[in-house]
Amino acid sequence: MAAERDRIIGYLPQDRPPFGALVSLGFQHVLTMFPATVLVAILTGFDVGVTLFASGLATIVAVLGSGGRIPLYYGGSFAYIAPVKAVASASWGGLQVAQVGVVATGVLNAICGWLIQRAGKARLDRVLPPAVTGSVAIVIGIALAKAAMDMAAKNWSIALITLLLTILFSVYLQGRGLLGMLPVLLGATCGYLIAAATGHVNFAPVREAPWFAIPKFQLPAFTAPGAWQAVLAIAPIAIATIPESTAHLYQISLYIDRLAEEMKRPPLRIKELIGLNLILDGLADMVHGLLGASSGTNYGENNSLMAITRNYSTAVLVAAGVIAMILGFFSKLSALVGTIPEFVTGGLAIYLFGVIGMQGIALMMSERVNLFDPRQLAIGAVILVIGLGGNAFEGGNIPIWGLHLPAIATAAVAGILLNLVFLAFDRNRAADREQGVPSGPAPAPAGGDD
Structure with missing residues (x-):
């Protein structure tokens, strides 16, 4: 029995890997969230350094707020791009006015979480049964399919090589120690090296970037005339991210408990913490809004990464948060990660986005949804x-x-x-x-x- 348990490779939320594994697994999380989070910053007009810093800090706040029980990574949310851009470009608006709406989104999430804690998970399940959360998860993953294919289409050959290698690493290295938990990092590295060798990587941004730069933090304009308009324009989008966050928590809870069962350890049932999870979502949004970034959400692609690697350690997520915060200050390092070609990211995204959708199916199967x-x-x-x-x-x-x-x-x-x-x-x-x-x-x- 002990020998069988020793062969099971994976980390539950409370487990802490050795330092070297902690850093490499944390960097893999950052690599997974980096393209989307930076793209949200670029599309909304917020400072990239601030967005990375806020992403890392929000993740750490959420992990600590859950007592290390909920392993979720927080990055910029695409759901808020349109309203944030609308407020930022309005005659009565601007980015600092949009930040007021971002903070309000956090307050709304926190209030919903508190109400759910008071009402109980059973009542929430009546409103958000697995048929809803599982289907929403499928939509979230598959709706991103076109974005993944568009990125891969920039160079199909290298994108598909990256995809194939990542899948092979995730399947055939599983259970083989630390390397088996780094398939996305290994796949991205191989794709990057092939792209660099074939002249598809532009290192000019790395050479031109300063080593160190303080992100352009800015406070929300709470007293601006358009502040309430920003709240009304941005905060209601939480109606999309609340079911999304619920689906993500239910998904990751399912995979964590399966690993715990294999390890002969008690199930953690973190899906019971949905009220706390939404409160932490709210705190994460407040961090983004107060520092100068767009609204965030916990990332399905990082959930996919955890499901693929069987690494749910919250200590690793804290390490990822610290690395993201450092990237916000060290422009050369941030610029180096930014040189990863879009088609390499596309190859990874085909796999990661697809896994989000498959997790929705797994959720409905696990909850025995009768179709x-x-x-x-x-x-x-x-x-x-x-x-x-x-x-x-x-x-x-x-x-x-x-x-x-x-x-x-x-x-x-x-x-x-x-x-x-x-x-x-x-x-x-x-x-x-x-x-x-x-x-x-x-x-x-x-x-x-x-």
């Missing part, structure tokens, strides 16, 4: 088509009734509302049965088939 029940089938179908179909519109926004609704948020809301409709009808049918009124066969449970 033969027309209620749950309808919920999943509506979320998938609205989320994926809506993402095909320009900017991922659905043009409807003169509005431009963010596809993933709209899909999540549609699924939640449809589930509530079913709950209301089922409650009425149950009341009719109690009064002796025939109402047809009893409904299947809304959340899963136990």
Whole structure:
């Protein structure tokens, strides 16, 4: 039995790898989050150094706030790009005014988390059953497919080599010590070296960048005339990131408990901490907004990385946060990571984004969602088509009734509302049965088939 346990390679949240592994595994997390987080900064106009620093600090705050129980990495969120850009470019706005909306998003997340803690997870599961959270997770992963393919299309040959090597490393090095936990770093390194050898890497930004530069931190303009408009424009987007964060937590909880079972250790059931998780999401957003960065979210691609490598150590996430904060100050190091060609990142993204979607399927399988029940089938179908179909519109926004609704948020809301409709009808049918009124066969449970 002891020999069997020794062969199981992986880290649970409370485990702390040796220092060398801590640094390399942490850097792998940074490499995974870096392209998206930097792109959010560039698209919104916020300082890249501040965004990296805030990303690292937000992750550390969240890890410490959970007592080292919840392993999630926080980076810039694409869901907020459109409203942040709109506020930043408005005559009454600007980046510091947009930061007010970012802070308000954090407050809204924290309030929702507190309410869930008061109401209990059972009630949340009635509103956000696995059919909703699993389907939202699938949409989040697959909606990013076009972005991954666009990046890979810059150089299909090297992108596909990077993809294949990363997959081979993740499959055939698993269980072989530290190397088996670094497939994304190894795949990215191989892709980068091939790109450099074939003349596809531009080192000029590294040469031109200073060694050290203080990020351009700035406080929100709380007293600006447009502050409340920024709150109303940006904060409601949390309706997309709350189901997203819930799905991420449920996914990672599933994989952590599976590893714990293999290690003959007690399950951690961190999915029970959903209220605390949303409060920590809120704190992370407040960190971003107060320092001068766009709203953040916990990253599905880093969840994918953890599922692939079976490394859920929160100590590693703290190390990743420290590395990200250092990158915010050391411009040459940041510039070096920034020279990774887009097609190399695309090769990695095909795998990582796909794993996000597959985790959604795994979540529904684990929670025994009955897709033969027309209620749950309808919920999943509506979320998938609205989320994926809506993402095909320009900017991922659905043009409807003169509005431009963010596809993933709209899909999540549609699924939640449809589930509530079913709950209301089922409650009425149950009341009719109690009064002796025939109402047809009893409904299947809304959340899963136990």
